[in-house]
Amino acid sequence: MITTFESLKRISSKNIVSPKGFTATGIHCGIKHKKKDLAILVSEVPANVAGVFTTNVIKAAPLVLTKQVVKEYGKMQALIVNSGNANACTGTQGYKDAETMQQLTAEKLGIAKELVGVSSTGVIGEIMNMEPIAKGIAEITPNATLEGAIDFAQAILTTDTVTKNTAYSVVIDDKEVVIAGVAKGSGMIEPNMATMLAYVTTDADIEQQALQQLLKEVTDVTFNAITVDGDTSTNDTVLVLANGLAGNATLTPAHPEWETFKAAFHAVSQDLSKMIAKDGEGATKLIEVKVEGAVTDEEARKIAKTVVGSPLVKTAIFGCDANWGRIICAVGYSGATVDPTDVKIQIGSTSVVEKGEPVPFSEEELIVYLKQNEVKIAVSLNQGEGYSTAWGCDLTYDYVQINATYRS
Structure with missing residues (x-):
């Protein structure tokens, strides 16, 4: 659009x-x-x-x-x-x-x-x-x-x-x-x-x-x-x-x-x-996930929302942990069509996965990026023309506190 x-x-x-x-x-x-x-x-x-x-x-x-x-x-x-x-x-x-x-x-x-x-x-x-x-x-x-x-x-x-x-x-x-x-x-x-x-x-x-x-x-x-x-x-x-x-x-x-x-x-x-x-409860970061190359836009949207909604991805972003394994795991269980040997993942401008395999990157530089208040993740699948973007936030200690005491 x-x-x-x-x-x-x-x-x-x-x-x-x-x-x-x-x-x-x-x-x-x-x-x-x-x-x-x-x-x-x-x-x-x-x-x-x-x-x-x-x-x-x-x-x-x-x-x-x-x-x-x-x-x-x-x-x-x-x-x-x-x-x-x-x-x-x-x-x-x-x-x-x-x-x-x-x-x-x-x-x-x-x-x-x-x-x-x-x-x-x-x-x-x-x-x-x-x-x-x-x-x-x-x-x-x-x-x-x-x-x-x-x-x-x-x-x-x-x-x-x-x-x-x-x-x-x-x-x-x-x-x-x-x-x-x-x-x-x-x-x-x-x-x-x-x-x-x-x-x-x-x-x-x-x-x-x-x-x-x-x-x-x-x-x-x-x-x-x-x-x-x-x-x-x-x-x-x-x-x-x-x-x-x-x-x-x-x-x-x-x-x-x-x-x-x-x-x-x-x-x-x-x-x-x-x-x-x-402005998610207790949030410190906005997370944006873009997916391209999915079979359809609907499948791209499904993957993007699965990644941005993953509690493990959200907590990794909160902790500034460049744990891309959590991202590719969410891609895999999204229910969309995925060829594991064709997945590419970027965090910011840093490529962390190519053809489904890890690529060398500077952990220290990526941690600096993850400390920003907006974090962008890009997933490329090479399966079709499907494209979508989803947004979410990190999962923090404050989220638990806010919701544990909502009626108190």
């Missing part, structure tokens, strides 16, 4: 209210002890919406509700999000609470409840305390400022250490079109999807079905190409709202500038994916 164009321009302010007609904010309503825990995103007009959701059979109540909005209506004007409680595995009461959040938000904004999406993230298996949420929805007031966008980004966080924002602009039909994104995700990340929430806003006029198909295609090579710990959550959601206020001619794959929009959309998704991988 092409990901760079001369017309692609990254916006320095990078926030979800950069596209025309969007407002947002986040507040502390009382779900958490002190930190912001309630966020709202609103479009000036109903927007075409696309969504992808967790593959976990156990799905949180707000996700079920929001998926229904996307599938049955294809439009969304507002999104209400809480952190601190996932509202998952909460039965009939959980679904009623998600509906209450939807209804209260709709009443506040004076719109149909079918135009409101709901997301939740946090602890699984606890009934929502609706009193602070209801009070918070009554008080929250979205705006189009940078501060509002920052507050939104902060209010959706759980164990994240940083907010995750990005935005790009392109020119389509002589109109500036902006695509922006915000996400949360730090642990329980093995998207297909995982404990991650990502929201993309754009003022592009784009056909809803085309938007849904584009999101699915891009998700496969971005959000579904990252892993932190191999766990797939109950709440994972990516939503895209396109309100059409840029004034361009309606985008479909037949539009002459479709590839330009697609590139910017891909760039937003990839930026957020890498930010999530880099």
Whole structure:
């Protein structure tokens, strides 16, 4: 997939209210002890919406509700999000609470409840305390400022250490079109999807079905190409709202500038994916694994995710140990077609395996490279044209500590 164009321009302010007609904010309503825990995103007009959701059979109540909005209506004007409680595995009461959040938000904004999406993230298996949420929805007031966008980004966080924002602009039909994104995700990340929430806003006029198909295609090579710990959550959601206020001619794959929009959309998704991988719980390094020469792209993706998700590879990177045996081992058990005599592996610019056999390299120089905060691994298979990239992070002592005390 092409990901760079001369017309692609990254916006320095990078926030979800950069596209025309969007407002947002986040507040502390009382779900958490002190930190912001309630966020709202609103479009000036109903927007075409696309969504992808967790593959976990156990799905949180707000996700079920929001998926229904996307599938049955294809439009969304507002999104209400809480952190601190996932509202998952909460039965009939959980679904009623998600509906209450939807209804209260709709009443506040004076719109149909079918135009409101709901997301939740946090602890699984606890009934929502609706009193602070209801009070918070009554008080929250979205705006189009940078501060509002920052507050939104902060209010959706759980164990994240940083907010995750990005935005790009392109020119389509002589109109500036902006695509922006915000996400949360730090642990329980093995998207297909995982404990991650990502929201993309754009003022592009784009056909809803085309938007849904584009999101699915891009998700496969971005959000579904990252892993932190191999766990797939109950709440994972990516939503895209396109309100059409840029004034361009309606985008479909037949539009002459479709590839330009697609590139910017891909760039937003990839930026957020890498930010999530880099901010893995306790992480000190971002790991990138590129696989080329696989039988198919799908097999390349399988190998890349297997390598970047291997606990032994992750701990070796954390310990700055140039133990390439762990990498080739993961390649071998990935389930993809591999000829052991044709495997080549590079760590950074250093070749460590050629034709499936070790080659001399400077251990000392490679250790220096492994001390950087981004480590790149390249695997060549010589089996076909398949190519893919996956991102993850190292596995540290802090990951164990964070997750051992998550509910404490």
